[in-house]
Amino acid sequence: MYKLPADYHMHSNHSGDSDTPMKDMIESAIKRGLSEICFTEHMDLDFPVTKEVPEGLFTLDIPSYKRDLFSYKEEYKDKITIKYGIELGLQMQITGVNSDLIRENDFDFVIGSIHLLDKKDPFYPEAWEGRDEKEVIKRYFESTLENIQVFNDFDCLGHLDYIVRYAPSGAPYYSYNMYKEIIDEILVTLVKNGKGLDLNTKALFRGSKEPNPPADVLKRFYELGGRIITFGADAHTPEGIAGSFDKACEIAMNCGFTEYYTFDKRVPSAIRL
16 A cells, blocks of 8 residues: 555635644544645635625634644644645635735645635535526636636646536536536646646545546646646545545546645645655
8 A cells, every 4th residue: 555645635723614623633644644734724815705604704814824833833743744835715806915915925835726606606506596507617617717817826726626516417517528628728727837736535535436626637637748736635624634545546647647746835846656
């Protein structure tokens, strides 16, 4: 059994959608045998306020987060390497604010993610009501491309096909070939700018046959010259850490990848799979 890769997408109670103490996440990672993890707490500015989502839920308290992380980084330095990351929600109207935030902080790693489509959260049915699912998914990819064309101060694109997790009808309306043209534009843009993909195993861990993005997208990324991938379980609770990483490693290698990446002060380092 090969050593599991570092988990570079995880959350604690510093993210608005997790109640898990950071210490519990770290202890679980150590038990899983990981040698390195990176916390990527949510920062989704200008997130729509609803009954379910109070104002500021996804606004990260960076000083508090940094204080906790660096305290545990020192406490566990002989057991595990802990990196300081962030998952930044991308929207066109906050590009400038996001740029300032990244420039003013010393993160090791930045995930750029699209969690909203036209200021609506696809997690909730209201975002889909009265709309054609295929058109919504296409619009999501178009929005992703628009965002990464104007903002590229991130290291990896998070869960490229995130929206598909919440599509009311699921798989019938999604495959790489159905959206090949626009997905290829996204991948070409990432490769051109030296960005990577978050090989996100959350769906895989929950029983799906594919991670986000699926194998055919990962393979196409490699064909286009993409080499930077990070493994992320997108865990919000201890049991999800490094979830299905063994399967994800096999998928990555079958797509042509021989290495995955970790980051230090935004500088990538390749590690053999």
